[in-house]
Amino acid sequence: MSSDNAKKPYNAKRRIQFLSAFSVFLIVAATAGWYFVAGKIDEAAGKLISVQAAKGNVVECDNRIVRGYPFRFGVFCDAVSYNDDKNNALIIKAGAFRSAAQFYDPRKIIGELDGPLVIEQPSMAQDIKVSWSSMRSSFVATNPLPQHVSIVGKDVRIEQSDDAPRIAAIGLESHMRINGNDLDLAGRAQELSIKNTIAQIENLPPLGLDFDATVKDGAALLASNSLQLRGTDLDVRRIGVLLSDDQGLLLSGPLKVDNQGLIDGELTLRIIDVDAVSNLIGKALPNIAPMLSAFAAGQPRSGEKNDEVEMTLSITKSQIRLGFIPLGKLKPL
Numbered sequence: 001m002s003s004d005n006a007k008k009p010y011n012a013k014r015r016i017q018f019l020s021a022f023s024v025f026l027i028v029a030a031t032a033g034w035y036f037v038a039g040k041i042d043e044a045a046g047k048l049i050s051v052q053a054a055k056g057n058v059v060e061c062d063n064r065i066v067r068g069y070p071f072r073f074g075v076f077c078d079a080v081s082y083n084d085d086k087n088n089a090l091i092i093k094a095g096a097f098r099s100a101a102q103f104y105d106p107r108k109i110i111g112e113l114d115g116p117l118v119i120e121q122p123s124m125a126q127d128i129k130v131s132w133s134s135m136r137s138s139f140v141a142t143n144p145l146p147q148h149v150s151i152v153g154k155d156v157r158i159e160q161s162d163d164a165p166r167i168a169a170i171g172l173e174s175h176m177r178i179n180g181n182d183l184d185l186a187g188r189a190q191e192l193s194i195k196n197t198i199a200q201i202e203n204l205p206p207l208g209l210d211f212d213a214t215v216k217d218g219a220a221l222l223a224s225n226s227l228q229l230r231g232t233d234l235d236v237r238r239i240g241v242l243l244s245d246d247q248g249l250l251l252s253g254p255l256k257v258d259n260q261g262l263i264d265g266e267l268t269l270r271i272i273d274v275d276a277v278s279n280l281i282g283k284a285l286p287n288i289a290p291m292l293s294a295f296a297a298g299q300p301r302s303g304e305k306n307d308e309v310e311m312t313l314s315i316t317k318s319q320i321r322l323g324f325i326p327l328g329k330l331k332p333l
Contacts, residue, residue: 030070037106038066038073045075058083061097074100080113091120111137124160132156145222149176166195183218187211204284208242229257229333236267243280247273251313261332267313269322274309 045064052059061077068074076099082092095114102108113135119128133155139146151174158167171190176183191206215221216233234255242248250272255265271277314321318330 034069034073034103038069041073041075042066056085058085068100071103072100073103073106074098089122093118093120107141109139109141111139113137126160128158128160130156130158145178145219147178150174168193168195178219178222179214181217181219183215183222185211185213185215185218205243205280208240208244208248210238210240210242212237213239228261230261231259232257243273243276247276249277255315257333262318263315263330263333264317265315267315269311269313271309271311274307 042064045061049059049061058081060079060081060083061075062079063077065076066073067076075097077097080094080097082090084090094117097111097113099109099111101110115135116129116131119130132153135151135153135156137149137151139149151172153172154170156169156172160166169189169192171188173189174185174187176185178184187210189207189209192209193206194204214235214237215229216235218232221229221232234257236252236255239251240248250270251267253265253267255263255267257263311322315330318332320327320330
């Protein structure tokens with residue numbers, strides 16, 4: 001047999017050397033790529049801060065650094081703050097901020113913020129302090145606006161001073177989604193409690209709250225960096241004040257906010273388990289509880305244990321009325 005046709009001997013050493021060299025090349029290339037992208041992320045964060053500064057808002061991210069090598073990217077700050085001179089010198093401060101995005105899906109970003117968060121404003125006698133055991137967020141970054149944003153907090157407490165209302169909730173959630181030109185908003189509070197007197201509310205048990213609404217043309221409102229709802233229309237699909245899963249108040253309907261911040265609209269009010277809700281109203285609003293109970297008693301009821309009553313809640317220039325009963329006036333938004 002010819003030597004040309006002889007099978008060449010297997011050279012394991014050469015193959016191992018080739019694989020080792022190729023592996024080193026991949027590691028070096030991936031490392032260089034990671035630091036290149038990390039630099040772009042840090043540059044983008046700096047540009048966002050500069051854009052806010054051009055609008056008169058001072059955003060600070062102390063000791064900003066990009067971490068997460070080799071599989072993640074994340075912006076880390078020792079502390080964060082926001083100062084809006086145009087909004088009555090509003091100042092918001094919080095603790096350390098951490099974020100993370102996977103190498104294979106960099107647009108989906110997870111964030112975590114340490115408390116407490118402190119809100120300062122010259123018009124307030126004392127600062128508002130918000131604390132929590134966990135506060136996390138997630139959003140999908142798209143241009144020019146994030147497509148979806150979610151914030152979830154646990155063991156949240158809001159307080160201002162010893163004699164001011166203190167609000168606490170085991171869980172808080174808020175969600176925002178761009179829906180064409182509109183802005184969808186939703187949120188939920190679990191076991192919400194209010195301590196100290198606010199208006200005439202006292203002796204309230206822990207409540208569940210939730211809402212689901214759409215701000216018409218809200219995407220443009222968000223792009224303008226406006227914090228006001230003046231001049232907007234809202235489609236309220238649900239506002240719930242719940243004693244339990246099958247007891248509480250449900251509101252739905254359209255609302256309009258004028259340029260002075262006054263609200264107009266008609267909402268459908270459903271009372272589920274009239275007796276339990278009437279008892280709650282008696283504790284929260286003792287001055288109008290007898291009128292509300294009498295009004296509800298005149299509405300058709302199913303006669304079942306958790307029966308329902310449906311009524312119309314009218315709002316005219318922020319003045320709220322339930323039938324002929326005035327319930328008060330909302331402050332301008």
